Amino acid sequence: MKTFKGRPVLAGQVKGQSVVSRQGVNLLASFQKSALKKAKTVICSDQNNKDLFGKELTGKVLCLPQTIGSTTGGLVLEAVTHLGLQPLALLFSQHIDSLAAAGVILSDRWVNKRIVTVDNLGKDFLDYVQDGRTVEVREDGTVVVD
Amino acid sequence: MIQTQMFLEDGDREILEGRKGQTLQKVLESVVLYGEAFGAQRLVPLDGPVHLVTSFGIPLLRPVFAMMDEFIENGITAKFPFTVDPRPLDYENVKCSLLEKFVFKIMYGKQKDYESQLKRVGLKDENAFSCTCYMDEVGNIPKPGHRLAWAESSAVVYANSVLGARTNRNSGIIELFCGILGKAPLFGLLTDEGRRAPWLVDVKTKSLPHPQVLGSAIGMRVVEEVPYVRGLDRFLGSELTSPVKDYFKEMGAAGASNGAVGLFHVENLTPEAKKSGAGLLAQNAKTYVIDDGELEKVVASYPVMWKKSDARPKLGFVGCPHLSLHQLEQWTESVRKALEKEGRKKLKVRSVFCAAPDVVARFKKNPAAHQALLGTGAKLTSICPLMYMNNPICSKKAVVTNSNKLRTYTTARFYPDEELLTLLVKGR
Numbered sequence: 413m414k415t416f417k418g419r420p421v422l423a424g425q426v427k428g429q430s431v432v433s434r435q436g437v438n439l440l441a442s443f444q445k446s447a448l449k450k451a452k453t454v455i456c457s458d459q460n461n462k463d464l465f466g467k468e469l470t471g472k473v474l475c476l477p478q479t480i481g482s483t484t485g486g487l488v489l490e491a492v493t494h495l496g497l498q499p500l501a502l503l504f505s506q507h508i509d510s511l512a513a514a515g516v517i518l519s520d521r522w523v524n525k526r527i528v529t530v531d532n533l534g535k536d537f538l539d540y541v542q543d544g545r546t547v548e549v550r551e552d553g554t555v556v557v558d
Numbered sequence: 559m560i561q562t563q564m565f566l567e568d569g570d571r572e573i574l575e576g577r578k579g580q581t582l583q584k585v586l587e588s589v590v591l592y593g594e595a596f597g598a599q600r601l602v603p604l605d606g607p608v609h610l611v612t613s614f615g616i617p618l619l620r621p622v623f624a625m626m627d628e629f630i631e632n633g634i635t636a637k638f639p640f641t642v643d644p645r646p647l648d649y650e651n652v653k654c655s656l657l658e659k660f661v662f663k664i665m666y667g668k669q670k671d672y673e674s675q676l677k678r679v680g681l682k683d684e685n686a687f688s689c690t691c692y693m694d695e696v697g698n699i700p701k702p703g704h705r706l707a708w709a710e711s712s713a714v715v716y717a718n719s720v721l722g723a724r725t726n727r728n729s730g731i732i733e734l735f736c737g738i739l740g741k742a743p744l745f746g747l748l749t750d751e752g753r754r755a756p757w758l759v760d761v762k763t764k765s766l767p768h769p770q771v772l773g774s775a776i777g778m779r780v781v782e783e784v785p786y787v788r789g790l791d792r793f794l795g796s797e798l799t800s801p802v803k804d805y806f807k808e809m810g811a812a813g814a815s816n817g818a819v820g821l822f823h824v825e826n827l828t829p830e831a832k833k834s835g836a837g838l839l840a841q842n843a844k845t846y847v848i849d850d851g852e853l854e855k856v857v858a859s860y861p862v863m864w865k866k867s868d869a870r871p872k873l874g875f876v877g878c879p880h881l882s883l884h885q886l887e888q889w890t891e892s893v894r895k896a897l898e899k900e901g902r903k904k905l906k907v908r909s910v911f912c913a914a915p916d917v918v919a920r921f922k923k924n925p926a927a928h929q930a931l932l933g934t935g936a937k938l939t940s941i942c943p944l945m946y947m948n949n950p951i952c953s954k955k956a957v958v959t960n961s962n963k964l965r966t967y968t969t970a971r972f973y974p975d976e977e978l979l980t981l982l983v984k985g986r
Contacts, residue, residue: 421595436781436782436818438815438966440967441967444948444967447618448616448618448665448949449950459861460816460860460861460966478781478782478818480777480782480816480817481814481815481818481966482611482711482814482815482967483611483709483710483711483714483727483728483729483730483733484612484709484729485729486729486730487612487619487622487729487730487731490731491619491620491621491622494620494621495618507596508595509727509782510596510727510728510729510746511727511729511818513592513595513596513729514729514730514732517591517592518588518621518732520591521584521587522584522588522621522625523621
């Protein structure tokens, strides 16, 4: 078990299973296929992301450095949240980027569903966390990886 | 009401307190929270219109349609008439099968309604649908130093790098919120500090690299940081001519989609690099050397998403981002010459060239060039090929393109311009 401390961007207390990307996550490429099909769960469709491609993202604690790609990113995250297919939490090793920040804020203010978001968790966090670990996120931005 | 440390003018404070309605309050709350995530201490006025990324009436965007209705009901519009990304469909020029039409009708069933909403919230005009809003013909052209709040990653990087304007890589909807408020939070690429380059990219190739391969390599390495690119003036000279701007348009689009590049400086060429040179480099900047071998490795890393990797291409897309008038004329000439050399009159692969409606209109004013292009069997349209391809039927087709951006988001396969031209002419 290891504990990390980050900055709560949207604070909350959740516990869930991790899915990890060591590279930037392209929100549009990752979520669009499942969202367009109105699937019951999002399976990552980004062919360029070897860490996430084909893995389930809905309800997971998504651990990543930051998001990349098209500026539809934030909007896609909001739309996915509206469908109830959003990740449980987003944990960033780096500072949150503008697309992800928009996505979680739009989800929070306009869909009234919070994706608990913590950033600045550091490189060590991303080096340590693996897929399928139980991760607990606390209000103050503390993250405990089982 | 949210609590904020951000300095707000009296008018904005009233909005935040809900005295100008709940909708406007939520708009400002969202922008303030967005700015606070990046340490912004105040909002600054915008100097020009926004450019929106959301141009498609796809049911997935139901929350956006509801939001737009809320704006219309409350008489909320953008401060300046705005431009928006391309439409997804053009049945006249990009023909579809009955099954495809059926799928598109479901996928983009809300297109007409959404366009009507855009008009009521402040869309510039019927022709304002392009990812290259900064073309002379389209007219959403910011001046150096202008503060903006644009979305569309390829337009953002162009405005920042080639035009010297200042915008963050805003997500869809946040850009519209800023356009409504006429303000954006001051952080990142709006500040001098945010425009410094933590990366020196040293281009040491033997010839001018394909812009969308170079952009891809840069994007994958620097991700969202600012690169200062050295070595391109050996091939491009030191004048920001139309072909050079086109080169940067392509390079930026790939850097923004394969990474998250919002600004690049090119030594002796882009406005800020011309003014400040290597002074733009941050202390202890990291170096990334790009030679021919590195670019080969980057291209080799692109996955092939076709079911049969040796399939004959069925469709070719050129113009993601939209072509400039100069590029359109150049492609017309290249296609004509390549066909002539092969002793053919028509392209073997259905080929679609994409440019802004206003650029297409200007191209049509040269009937000889227009007829020459159409005479090859090519089609000319203003759609977004990315949106067109985002459905289960198109994604099964063997589509080829010279756009790394299109490759990233679809099953289209990337080829450099000359190889693509050969494929379009010969069919393999």
